Structure formats: C-alpha cells, structure tokens
Amino acid sequence: AARLQALAEPGTIVVAASTRRLLGDLFRLCDLGSHEVKGIAEPVAAWAVEGVSDSESRFEAVHAAGLTDLIDREDELDFLLDRQRLAWKGEGQIVLISGEPGIGKSRLAAALAERIAGEPHTRLRYQCSPYHTNSALRPFIAQLERAAGFTADETSEQRLDKLEAVLAMGASQVQAVAPLFAALLSIPFGKRYPPLALTPTQQRRRTLAALLDQFEGLARQQPILLSFEDAHWADATSLELLDLTVERVRQLPVLALFTFRPEFEPPWVGLPNVGSLTLGRLSSNDVENMVARVTAGRVLPVEVMKQIVSKTDGNPLFVEELTKTVLETGILVEDAEVYRLEGPLPPLAIPETLQDSLMARLDRLAPVREIAQLGAAIGREFSYSLVRALVGRDETALKHGLAQLEQAGLVFRRGEPPEAVYSFKHALVRDAAYESVLKSRRHQLHGQIARALEERFAEIVASQPEIVAHHFTEAGLVDPAIEYWLKAGVKAYSLYANEDAVRFFERALTLLKKLPETRDNLERAVDICFQLRNALLPLGKTDRILRSLDELDPILARLGDKQRSAQYSAFRCNHHFLIGQQRRAIEFGETGVRLARECGDRVVLGQSLFRLAQSYHALGEYRRAISLLEQGLEFNANELRHDRHNLNIIPSVLNRTWLAIALVECGDFSAGMRHARRALEIAEGAEHQLSKLLGWLSIGYVLSHKGEIAGAVGALERGLDLSDRWSFRVWRIRLVSDLGVAYARLGRAEKGLQLAEQAVSDGDKMQLIADKPRLLIRLGQVSLIARQIETALTLGKQAAAIAAVHEAKGDEAWARFLIGRAYLAASEPKNLDESEKQLDIALRLATACEARPLAAFCNTALCRIYARRGDQVRAKEVDAVATATYRELGMQPLPLDTTL
Known part of the structure; x- marks a missing residue:
C-alpha cells in the first residue's frame, strides 16, 4: 500500500490487482497500467478509483468478473423471462427452482438479474443456512440488517434511525410498525416507541403481517425480483411467511424465485401463479464448453478433459472446481491456445471426488488453512469479529490470511473488518474444510x-x-x-x-x-x-x-410430585380426548382434578375440569359437560392470561366456546349466545387473534343451529379470515366445516362442498379422530343439499360407525339423523322403513343426550314419513311436539326441503 501511494494523485485512491479482483464492478476504475515499484521484482498493475458504479445489485457487482458463463440453460432462462413479463404486468409469479447442490440454481437466478438489470425494479435476496434452520425468520432478519447497513459500534438510536429509513421505503406509517421490526431485530427502543404490550403470539402474527405489508408497499412503487435461496434450510416461520407471500403476490408486480434441493417438498406446487423448474446435469459437450470458459478458451489435453467429464457427472460446480484444481496444480504448461502436459498425467493430479478437489485447494493454502477450518466450524457464514476473538495471531496476519482465502475463491466477503462477514463460496467448500479437522x-x-x-x-x-x-x-x-x-x-x-x-x-x-x-x-x-x-x-x-x-x-x-402428576394427568386426558378414547380420558381427568385439589394448584384444577368436560361432551353427556365447564369458569371467568395454562388460547375464551357449543346442543341458545359474545369480548379486549377466532366460531355455531344462517355466515367468515391470516390450522378445520354447511343452506352448495371436503381432508392429515364423525356428518349434510344422496348416505354410515366405536352418542345421533334424511330424500317407498328406523334411533339417542333441537328435527322428519304413509294422526302428534320445541327454544324449524 505504501508503494502504491506514490502513484496516487492528491485526494485519489489507487488499488492493486488483488483489491481490483475483490472490488468487481462495485466502483468505476481507471486502468493506470503497470509500474515498476521499489522492492517488488515484477511490474505492478494499478487502478484509480473514480467513484461508485451504477450496478443494480451488490451481489452481481462483486461477482461480475468471477461468475462462470451460464451453460445450457437457455430454455430455463426464457421461461423465467416469460414469467417476469407477466409479473411486471401485475400478475405476480412464483417460480420454484429445484436441483442438486452445485447444479446452478443461484447462477440461473443471477443470470435473470443480469438480463433485466436495465429495467427499473427492486431486487430482494434472502439466503437460508443449515445453521439457522431453527432460527425463526433468520433470512428476513439478515436481509433487513444488510439493507439498513448496521455496524457493530452503533447505538440503538442510530440503528433505529437506519431501520426507520429502510421502512419508509415501503411503509406508510413507519412509527406504527417500527416497534415490531425493532423487536424482530433485537434492537432496544426504550421510550422511543410505545411498549408493544402484546402476547408472543400476537407479536409474531403482527410481525408477519408487517413484513408482508412492507413487501407490498415496495411492490406498489416498482416491480420486485425476489430470490429466496436454499429453501430446504428455511426455518418453519420463514416457510409460513412464504406461504402468505405466495398468496399476496398474485395481484402485485412481483417475480419470486425459490431455490431448493430435491429433498425439499414445496407446498406451493400446482397453484395458478406458481411454475417449476428442475435443473438437470450438463451433457458432455456442455461440460467441455464450461471448461473452455474456465480456461479462457485454451484447450486441455484430451486425457485431462476425459477425466474431468467422467468425474464431474455434469455438475457445473464440480466442473468449475475440478478444472480450477487442474490449472492450479502446475502439471500443465500454458501455450498460446492450448495447455499441454509436461509428462504423463499423474494418478493423483485430478482428485477422485470433489471433497478431495476442494481439500487439495485448501492444502495449497496451508498457512491459512487453520482460518478456513475455524470459519467452517462456525458455519457457512462467519464474522470477522468472531474469528478475531478466537484466533491467536495478530490482526494483520488474520486479515492477510482471510484475504488469501478470498483471492483463492473459497470465501466471499461482505463489508470491511471489523464489520466484515465472510461466506464460503459453496456449502461443499465449507464441508470439506470442516471434515479436514480432527x-x-x-x-x-x-x-x-x-x-x-x-x-x-x-x-x-x-x-x-x-x-x-x-x-x-x-x-x-x-x-x-x-x-x-x-x-x-x-x-x-x-x-x-x-x-x-x-x-x-x-x-x-x-x-x-x-x-x-x-x-x-x-x-x-x-x-x-x-x-x-x-x-x-x-x-x-x-x-x-x-x-x-x-x-x-x-x-x-x-x-x-403431585403438581407435576396433576399436570401430566390433564395432558393425558386431553390426548385421549383427541384420539377418541373418552373413557380413558375421563380416568386421567378425574385423577388430575383430585391431585390438583390435593396440591392446591388452581390453574391445573381449572384445566383438568375443562379437559373432563371435553370428554363428556364427546360422549354426548352435554349436561355434565356444562356443569364441569361452569365450574371451570370459577377459575378463569374473565382471565386474560394464558401462559401458565400452557395454552396458546385465553382459557376463559376456550372454556366459554365449549360451553356455548354444549348449551346449543341442549337448546339453550340465549345462554349459549351470552357466553359466545363474552368470549369474543374478552378476546377483543386482549387483542388475542386465536381467541377472537374462537369467539366468532362460537357465535357462528349458535346462530347456525338456531337457524339464523345469514348471521352465522357473517360470523364464521370473520373467523375464517383470522384463521387464514394467522395460520390457525386446527381451528380452521372446524370453521370451514361449519361454513360449508351454512353456504349450502343459502344455496351455495358447490362452495359448501368444497369447504366441507377440505375440512375432512385436513382433519385426516392432523389425525383429529375426535372430530372425524362430525366432519363427515357435515360433509354428508352438504352432499344431501346438493342432491348427492348416495354420497350423503355413505358418509352418514361411516360417521355412525366411528361414533359408535368411540361411544360418541351425540355424534351418532346426528349421523343416524343424516342417514334417515338421506333415505327419505331418495323418495322410494322401500326406503321409508329404513328411514323411520334410523330416525327413531336418532331420536332415542338425542333424547338420552338431552339434545332437544336434534330431537325436534327428528320429529319433523318423522312427520314427513307418517304423512307419506297417510298416517295423519301420528304425523300431527310428532309435528306438534316439534313445533312446541321450536317455539320454546326460539329456533327456526327444520326446512323439509333441506337439512342441517
């Protein structure tokens, strides 16, 4: 550096070849030619730095001189360009790019960026890592930190200033979302913003929504090219955010590229705006072309080329690395247009595997190999500051060693020491360095x-x-x-x-x-x-x-330990409830109640009472369930906390939701609605999204069973909106099942079928055995409205069989009612007897469960059978009973041309 200073004019910067390679196209450079420099035998090439370049992307700028040309990917690039043109018109597109390590996924994405560099757009790049697969939203956090340009010596206030500047690019109300982003980036904000005062679940959901809104805000300004690389290493929360992004981009000028290895199974395949590319290996001819690019057109000896072709298996990374290894070994002599062997090709001149190839390159950097190994132990990416804290050598030697790794093309650097962050060029490079350590x-x-x-x-x-x-x-x-x-x-x-x-x-x-x-x-x-x-x-x-x-x-x-044993019993009670083993669940629930009373743990006692109530409800013992739920309210009637209950739902809301459902089964609609509305009131007061969903679900349930279908649809749609926005998967199943029936009753049978079928399918995937009979019944009810009588009959029989096995008398009553209605709808005289039989069973079960609304529906259906037979006396008797019940309970009668 001191020698170069003599070549520089006052106020200018001059760099040598090593720095020139690192700069790539980030700056405009003027070639000063080669100069004799004191103390250095060979002439030194020098460049003057004139200013920052106009490159669209730092990534492309840094790698412009180092990227091997794209080989045999013309069709794939044309496909991406077609999707890009659609996206720029406002028809957002997703392209899934799959392929083995080193096959060229990122290179293809870079080629697209090169091709459209002259078009106004924003490029967003997110990189996943195998060391952050369990770190929520790490790719998005890293991108925000890079965009803000944080440095280690900054205060929190300085970082918040930078963060707000970044947010202002896409957010209309920066102050409203800045606390969420500050928390995401672990930046203390003191009194600069109001406290978040959110539950962890609320904060997570709002953060995801804010990230999506920021993204949409950027897209409203100009098109976006988004690259999400190595999705096979993405954490679950990042994948959830991608789910939401896929839906959001449909009406935005966005092209999103998701790259991943073949073992990853993307859930977005088949969606209307999603396309797929699977990158295959190169042909022998393409391998030779790629080798020629690495050798700058000079031809390799035939025997060398044959070994490269045979050993690389058409993998572009293997081809590039192995060719570089051959050139660096010194076994070839460079002529004008060819390389020639100095002698016979040595047996070990070309490593047998890529691991050996990469290690051979590391071995030639023996003095700094220790730094590479230390970086590999840290991970695919490592910071200068952490390496500096670990190595024993002085700082000058460390910087020199890292520079050697850069010049060898093994690592890339972002930023300047002490803020610099280094990344291994490929995961396989890191693996090779790591495996070389004892x-x-x-x-x-x-x-x-x-x-x-x-x-x-x-x-x-x-x-x-x-x-x-x-x-x-x-x-x-x-x-x-x-x-x-x-x-x-x-x-x-x-x-x-x-x-x-x-x-x-x-x-x-x-x-x-x-x-x-x-x-x-x-x-x-x-x-x-x-x-x-x-x-x-x-x-x-x-x-x-x-x-x-x-x-x-x-x-x-x-x-x-009684307290832990009580909690264990409550959890076992819930488990057996979910898998339909209610008698076993009750045993554990009663044990939990007893132990909780003995150790004085009111939280576990309330939880155990609720768990018991769930099982009695599943057995059709609705009044007993109501009694237990009312006892449970003594412990959490208006409580907003949920952390000690080990629930992601406010317990008082959950308790009231089940209480409303049980009361509705017994026909107490006014009490059911009172608890449903109170549940929603508590949830909205706490701004707890999942609990709000339950509030709307319970209101919709009450209105639907009371016969106020339009109101039920409105409530259930509110709940479904929350479910879709916040990805509440378990409760979404129950919502769409109820909503499917409500849609069908309003004349939207096709949409109702779609939702009810989806609920059954999703319930099976999540093994919700306790819910299975009711989900089948609701699909059967919608099928009956759609005049798919045989389907309804089959579903009713399946539900009845499952309910009988699990002693779910309430579900079995509904299943028998569905079967009876299906036989009645067939309008064949021979089916009337079977219809009457099934309806009699349903009526008997409903009466035993004290399910008065269902008993009234059974009587209405029996009235139709007796009338068809001409037995007007019996028809009037059962109709009078049903009518009296409808009037007393304040509910709508069962329409004879439809079903529940």
Missing part, C-alpha cells in the same frame, strides 16, 4: 466458539440461542447445551414457531438422557416433556405426544 480438535473449536459467543456476543445469545446450543452440543458440553436448547425452544414456542420449538426441546431431552438420573435432572425431563407436548399439540402430532408422555410414567412414579 474430531478432538472440532470439540475444542466448538467449545471455544460457544464461550466466545457467551462472553462477547450477547446479541447473538439473546436472539439466536440455538446457535450457542449447537456449538456446546458439538463440543460435548452437555449441561450448557441443554440450557441453550431449552432457551431456544421457549423462544420459538413464544413466537408460535412450533416446529422449531419441537426440534429444540427434543435436542434438550436427548442430551438430558446422557446425564445422571438425579432428582433435579428427572424434574427437568418432566418439564421439558410438558413443553414438548405443548409445541406438538398445534401440529396435530398425537402419536409423538403419546410417546413423550408415556416416557414420564416411571419418572413421575419415582418423583412422587
């Missing part, structure tokens, strides 16, 4: 990394505890690893990232089994299992819940 040394490295993070990088520890957990785990340090996996699980669960939470809790449990079975460790195992159960429940993973709970039986027996 296992004992790996343990040491991971331990050093974990301790350094704890001592010097509090922000990472707070926002990504799973990273610290990973390094402690790989170091073999079990106790701190468990602590951090548990922290990561709690954080993920609080953000409703349940799949991530499950993985974290399971990692903690696996490690805990390696420790001695002390009382403290056994108690920790129980508590973590409870947390694992809570994360599994919204995912519908009933089998895994049972396995985890079963493991607690011997542990709880040893502990003799």
Whole structure:
C-alpha cells in the first residue's frame, strides 16, 4: 500500500490487482497500467478509483468478473423471462427452482438479474443456512440488517434511525410498525416507541403481517425480483411467511424465485401463479464448453478433459472446481491456445471426488488453512469479529490470511473488518474444510466458539440461542447445551414457531438422557416433556405426544410430585380426548382434578375440569359437560392470561366456546349466545387473534343451529379470515366445516362442498379422530343439499360407525339423523322403513343426550314419513311436539326441503 501511494494523485485512491479482483464492478476504475515499484521484482498493475458504479445489485457487482458463463440453460432462462413479463404486468409469479447442490440454481437466478438489470425494479435476496434452520425468520432478519447497513459500534438510536429509513421505503406509517421490526431485530427502543404490550403470539402474527405489508408497499412503487435461496434450510416461520407471500403476490408486480434441493417438498406446487423448474446435469459437450470458459478458451489435453467429464457427472460446480484444481496444480504448461502436459498425467493430479478437489485447494493454502477450518466450524457464514476473538495471531496476519482465502475463491466477503462477514463460496467448500479437522480438535473449536459467543456476543445469545446450543452440543458440553436448547425452544414456542420449538426441546431431552438420573435432572425431563407436548399439540402430532408422555410414567412414579402428576394427568386426558378414547380420558381427568385439589394448584384444577368436560361432551353427556365447564369458569371467568395454562388460547375464551357449543346442543341458545359474545369480548379486549377466532366460531355455531344462517355466515367468515391470516390450522378445520354447511343452506352448495371436503381432508392429515364423525356428518349434510344422496348416505354410515366405536352418542345421533334424511330424500317407498328406523334411533339417542333441537328435527322428519304413509294422526302428534320445541327454544324449524 505504501508503494502504491506514490502513484496516487492528491485526494485519489489507487488499488492493486488483488483489491481490483475483490472490488468487481462495485466502483468505476481507471486502468493506470503497470509500474515498476521499489522492492517488488515484477511490474505492478494499478487502478484509480473514480467513484461508485451504477450496478443494480451488490451481489452481481462483486461477482461480475468471477461468475462462470451460464451453460445450457437457455430454455430455463426464457421461461423465467416469460414469467417476469407477466409479473411486471401485475400478475405476480412464483417460480420454484429445484436441483442438486452445485447444479446452478443461484447462477440461473443471477443470470435473470443480469438480463433485466436495465429495467427499473427492486431486487430482494434472502439466503437460508443449515445453521439457522431453527432460527425463526433468520433470512428476513439478515436481509433487513444488510439493507439498513448496521455496524457493530452503533447505538440503538442510530440503528433505529437506519431501520426507520429502510421502512419508509415501503411503509406508510413507519412509527406504527417500527416497534415490531425493532423487536424482530433485537434492537432496544426504550421510550422511543410505545411498549408493544402484546402476547408472543400476537407479536409474531403482527410481525408477519408487517413484513408482508412492507413487501407490498415496495411492490406498489416498482416491480420486485425476489430470490429466496436454499429453501430446504428455511426455518418453519420463514416457510409460513412464504406461504402468505405466495398468496399476496398474485395481484402485485412481483417475480419470486425459490431455490431448493430435491429433498425439499414445496407446498406451493400446482397453484395458478406458481411454475417449476428442475435443473438437470450438463451433457458432455456442455461440460467441455464450461471448461473452455474456465480456461479462457485454451484447450486441455484430451486425457485431462476425459477425466474431468467422467468425474464431474455434469455438475457445473464440480466442473468449475475440478478444472480450477487442474490449472492450479502446475502439471500443465500454458501455450498460446492450448495447455499441454509436461509428462504423463499423474494418478493423483485430478482428485477422485470433489471433497478431495476442494481439500487439495485448501492444502495449497496451508498457512491459512487453520482460518478456513475455524470459519467452517462456525458455519457457512462467519464474522470477522468472531474469528478475531478466537484466533491467536495478530490482526494483520488474520486479515492477510482471510484475504488469501478470498483471492483463492473459497470465501466471499461482505463489508470491511471489523464489520466484515465472510461466506464460503459453496456449502461443499465449507464441508470439506470442516471434515479436514480432527474430531478432538472440532470439540475444542466448538467449545471455544460457544464461550466466545457467551462472553462477547450477547446479541447473538439473546436472539439466536440455538446457535450457542449447537456449538456446546458439538463440543460435548452437555449441561450448557441443554440450557441453550431449552432457551431456544421457549423462544420459538413464544413466537408460535412450533416446529422449531419441537426440534429444540427434543435436542434438550436427548442430551438430558446422557446425564445422571438425579432428582433435579428427572424434574427437568418432566418439564421439558410438558413443553414438548405443548409445541406438538398445534401440529396435530398425537402419536409423538403419546410417546413423550408415556416416557414420564416411571419418572413421575419415582418423583412422587403431585403438581407435576396433576399436570401430566390433564395432558393425558386431553390426548385421549383427541384420539377418541373418552373413557380413558375421563380416568386421567378425574385423577388430575383430585391431585390438583390435593396440591392446591388452581390453574391445573381449572384445566383438568375443562379437559373432563371435553370428554363428556364427546360422549354426548352435554349436561355434565356444562356443569364441569361452569365450574371451570370459577377459575378463569374473565382471565386474560394464558401462559401458565400452557395454552396458546385465553382459557376463559376456550372454556366459554365449549360451553356455548354444549348449551346449543341442549337448546339453550340465549345462554349459549351470552357466553359466545363474552368470549369474543374478552378476546377483543386482549387483542388475542386465536381467541377472537374462537369467539366468532362460537357465535357462528349458535346462530347456525338456531337457524339464523345469514348471521352465522357473517360470523364464521370473520373467523375464517383470522384463521387464514394467522395460520390457525386446527381451528380452521372446524370453521370451514361449519361454513360449508351454512353456504349450502343459502344455496351455495358447490362452495359448501368444497369447504366441507377440505375440512375432512385436513382433519385426516392432523389425525383429529375426535372430530372425524362430525366432519363427515357435515360433509354428508352438504352432499344431501346438493342432491348427492348416495354420497350423503355413505358418509352418514361411516360417521355412525366411528361414533359408535368411540361411544360418541351425540355424534351418532346426528349421523343416524343424516342417514334417515338421506333415505327419505331418495323418495322410494322401500326406503321409508329404513328411514323411520334410523330416525327413531336418532331420536332415542338425542333424547338420552338431552339434545332437544336434534330431537325436534327428528320429529319433523318423522312427520314427513307418517304423512307419506297417510298416517295423519301420528304425523300431527310428532309435528306438534316439534313445533312446541321450536317455539320454546326460539329456533327456526327444520326446512323439509333441506337439512342441517
């Protein structure tokens, strides 16, 4: 640098070849030619920096000189350009790009960006990482941090200023959403904004909505090219946000490219605005063309080319890396237009595998290989500051070593030390460096990394505890690893990232089994299992819940802990309810009530009473369920908290929802509506989205069964809107099932069928056995309205059989009623007897369950049978009974030309 200074004019910057390669096209450079420099034997090439270039993207600018030309992808690029033209017209497009590692997915995306660089648009790039698969929204956080240009020495206020500047590009009300983004980026905001005062679930949902709104705001200004790379490593919350994005872009000028490996199964295939590309391997001819690009057109010896073709299997990355390896080994002599071998091709001149190829390149960088190995232990991406905290060499030597890795093309750099962040060029490069480290040394490295993070990088520890957990785990340090996996699980669960939470809790449990079975460790195992159960429940993973709970039986027996045993019994009660084993559920529920009373835990007592009520409701013992639910209200009548109940729903809302449903079954519509409205009032007061959904569901349920269908549709649609916006999957099934029937009763049978069928399908996927009969019944009811009589009959019989097995008398009564109505609708005399038989059974069951509305419906249907037979006396008798019930309960009669 001191020698180059003599070439620079005052106020100018001059760089040498090594820096020129790193700059790419980020700046405008003027070639100053080669100069003799004191102390250096060969002439030194120099460039003067004239200013910042006009490149659209930093990525393309940095790699403009280093990207190998795109080979044999013309058709794929044309496909992307066609989609881009559609997107720019406001018909948002998604393209799924699949292929094995190194096949050229990112290169194809870069080629598209190159092709449209001259067109006004915004480019957004999101990169997933195998070390952040459990870090919620990490790709989006990283993109925001890059866009804001944060540096380590900034204050929180400075970061907030930068954040607001970024948000102003897409948000109309920056101050309203800035606290959400600040929390997402772990930036303390003190009194600058009002406190969020949100539950974790609310904060998560609002953050997702704010990210979507910011994205839409940018798209309203000019078209967007979005690249979401390596989606196979995406965390569950990022994938959920992609789900919402796919729907949102339909009416926006957006082209979104999602790249991933073949093992990833994208859920968006088949949607109208989604296209797919699967990248295959290169042909032998294309491999030769690619080699020619790497060698600048010089021809390789035939035997060398043959080995490259045979060993690379048409993978562009393999071709590029292996060719570079051959050129760097020194076995070839460069002539004007060809390379020639100095002698016979040595057996080891071309490595047998890509791993060997990459390691051969690392071996030639032996003095700095240790830095590459340390970076590989940190991950695919590593910061200068963390490496600096770990290495023993001086800072000048460290910078020089990292520069060598850059010049060799093994890593890329973003920013300048000490803010610089380095990324391995390919995951396989990182893997090769990592595998070259002895296992004992790996343990040491991971331990050093974990301790350094704890001592010097509090922000990472707070926002990504799973990273610290990973390094402690790989170091073999079990106790701190468990602590951090548990922290990561709690954080993920609080953000409703349940799949991530499950993985974290399971990692903690696996490690805990390696420790001695002390009382403290056994108690920790129980508590973590409870947390694992809570994360599994919204995912519908009933089998895994049972396995985890079963493991607690011997542990709880040893502990003799009544409070934990009471909680365990409440959870077991809920599990057996979900899988339709109500008698078993009641045993556990009663045990939970007894133990909770003995240890004085009112929270678990209220929870156990509610769980018991669910099972009695499923058995058709509605009055007993109502009594238990009313007792439960003593513990949470107006309570807004839900954390201690291990629920993502406000308990008082959940309790009132079930109470409203049970009261409706018995015909007490006024009391049912009172509890439904109170549930919604509590939920809206707490601004708790899932609880609001339950409020609308219960109101819709009351109105639907009372016969006020238009009002029911309005309420259920409000609930469905919340469900779709916030991805409440379990409750969505019940909503669309009810809404399907309501639509059909208003003459929209086709839409009703679609929703009811979807509910059955989704319920099967989530193994909601307790809900299965009612879901089948509702699909049968819609089928009957649509005059699909045989289908309705089949569904009714299936529902009746399942309900009978599980002693679900209320569901069986509804199923028998459906069967009887289907036979009656067939209008064949021979079916009247079977119809009467089924309706008599339904009436008997409904009476036993004290389900007065259903009993009245049965009498109305029987009236039709008796009238057809000419038995007017009996017809009038049952009609009078039904009419009196309708009048007393204040409900609409059953229309004889439709069904429920």
